[in-house]
Amino acid sequence: MNTVAQSTDLDPVTVTASRSAERTNETGSSISVVDGKYFRQLPVHSIDDLMKYIPGIEVQQRGPAGSQADVVLRGGTFQQVLVLLDGVKINDPVTGHFSSYLPIAPYEIDRIEILRGPAAAIYGSEAVGGVIHIISKNFQKFNPYKSTKGSVAASAGEYGFWNTELGVHHTGKKINIAGGLLSNNADGQLLRGNHRGFFHNNTASLSASASLSTNWRLNFRSALDNRDFAAQNFYTPFASDTATERVKSWWNQLQLKRSDSVKSDEVSFAYKQTSDHYVYNSKSVPNDNRSHFIFFQYTHTGRLYKNVKLNYGIMADDRLIRSNDRGDHATVHGAAFGALRIAVGQLHVNPSLRVDMDENYGMELLPQLNLAYRFKKINFRANAGRAIRAADFTERYNNYGKKLVTGGSIGNPQLEAERSWSYEAGADLLLKQFKFSLTYFIRDQHNLIDYVATPYAQMPRKDNLLPTGIYALAKNISRVQTNGLEMMLAWQYRFSARHDLLLNAGASFIHSASSEPTPSFYIISHARTMLQGNLIYQYKNLQLSLSGIYKQRAGQAASGINASISRDYFIVNAKVQYRFFNCLSAFVSGNNLGNKMYSDLLGSRLPGSWTSVGLRFDFGSPRHGLSFP
Secondary structure, eight states: OOOOOSSOOSSOEESTTTSSOEEGGGTSSEEEEEETTHHHHSSOSSHHHHHHTSTTEEEEEEETTTTEEEEEETTOOGGGEEEEETTEEOOOSSOGGGTTOOSSOGGGEEEEEEEESOOHHHHOTTTTSEEEEEEEHHHHOOOOSOEEEEEEEEEEEGGGEEEEEEEEEEEOSSEEEEEEEEEEEEOOOBOGGGOBOOEEEEEEEEEEEEEOSSSEEEEEEEEEEEEEEEOTTSSOOOTTOOOEEEEEEEEEEEEEEEEOSSOEEEEEEEEEEEEEEEESSTTSOOEEEEEEEEEEEEEEEEEEETTEEEEEEEEEEEEEEEETTTEEEEEEEEEEEEEEEEEETTEEEEEEEEEEEETTTEEEEEEEEEEEEEETTEEEEEEEEEEEEOOOHHHHHTTOSOSOEEEEEEOOTTOOOEEEEEEEEEEEEEOSSEEEEEEEEEEEEEEEEEEEEEOGGGOSOOTTEEEEEEEEEEEEEEEEEEEEEEEEEEEEEEEETTEEEEEEEEEEEEEEEESOSSOOHHHHHSOSEEEEEEEEEEETTEEEEEEEEEEEOOOEEEGGGTEEEOSEEEEEEEEEEEEETTTEEEEEEEESTTOOOOBSSTTOBOOOSEEEEEEEEEESSOOOOOOOO
8 A cells, every 4th residue: 555755845846837847945936746646546537626626726617527627726717727738738729628638647647736826928828827737757757777567447436437547657778658548437417408417538648758868868649538528508508508519639749858967958849639529409500620739849948157047948839720610710829938047045036038929919028027035944935927818719709600699608809818917925834744835916917808798789790699699708808806815735744654644735715806897707707715625544555535625606596597606615525445465456435425516617517426436456566655736
């Protein structure tokens, strides 16, 4: 059975804040690092399930086990979070609703780094509220020692649930290979109109890392992701909505890296192809969207002087869509960026600047300054940065290609890019087995893009609309200001060599004020108060884990489908595991133990209480140790 490591690092090395390895207390940002094996230890079945219980991340799920979830950081919209896989952006050009469709099997994940706050100067568009960075085992580090490790697991439960997970990681002198599969399937709970909330969500990925010489390495990844699920009232509050949706994506990533003890150079190419087939009901014409995303990036990291590091690079991407609903469009985007890391004793000064170029808004300068100062056991940090984001293809052209639209969300080609300044200050108390963090932040946004209920008479384009229709128009909101306070703690207690307790918890308090007289949809949907936590208790071969979340937000109602958003909810999940013979584990998971009827987004009802049981077989040399997220 895994045991807690002798010394858990509460100040780990991260690459997310600056693209170069540095301790979290040197970055000037609020960063959490989640170990990849956490996925197997908590009562979760998909990566968005895992993120839902990580403090400071709000996951607004429409369906369970990876069907669809919007990731929100610090009260923004779901399009304001940048998602990276080994340093490369994976946000889909069609819609931010696909941002949680991660093209990697959980077994391949080395760690997930969460940066809360602005990072546009380093990473560009979408890094408004923060960054979710998934780092894989093969891309992270090359292991020249021969070994083969793996894991196979299967579980079954209520609602016809069936889960399969498998993964393998082989290392050797010249090549490392890793691969895995995650499959979640269920008939689903009963929904309105006797429809079932079924889902068939599958991700398969394969990566390889080849050592070309002492300093040169070539990394490659390819992944297929297929999600087929019931999408009833995922996007509309209408009784005629009995939608189903199927999203397929193919991801390919190539990275050439040269590194030594002084500097490193990295060239990355990526190609993503996505198809989205959405059927509103049996009488409607399906929406078919196909997109292509091509990405190139070069980065250099080196040392100018003893205490000064330099990071710079260029990037370019091309986004294209072919759609019977949104039409055919393409957008080119590029940037040049640079950052300094200056250390003066315990003071770290990190200025960054990006020159961002996009067909939608021209050329923009995105500056940022991060400061960190260590005084004994307390680390003080502060930062300020500017961000920009252009509308995606859905925000611009949704429902433009249909002959008649009786209601729903309408795109707006005249949208301007949203711009924002973010400021934060915080401190971390770092003890041997305890960490407490406190952060206050302000984000001042102009021309924020969100959907607002709009009468037919005020619609800028009426060609395919009805005077009696109920519509939400994608609009620029002149100003939205968001203030928030975050508190987080991590604590580990070791009773003995095989007796451990691990706690990770946090609280977020967020308030947004908008200039729009009619509240916009996603801004009013974010949580005002969130309490989240994970606890793992282990005694010899027995392990108990708990995950919980309390969320308080604005109440909403849709009488036409008898749906509502409660002002708050509290959910607890549990998992009990027992390991036999050091390679075989049996486990029982209970989700939503209180059988709470709840929704994150209006109309999308999430499952009540459900239980599953399963077995896991680990082969090779198992990894030992729990770790803090």
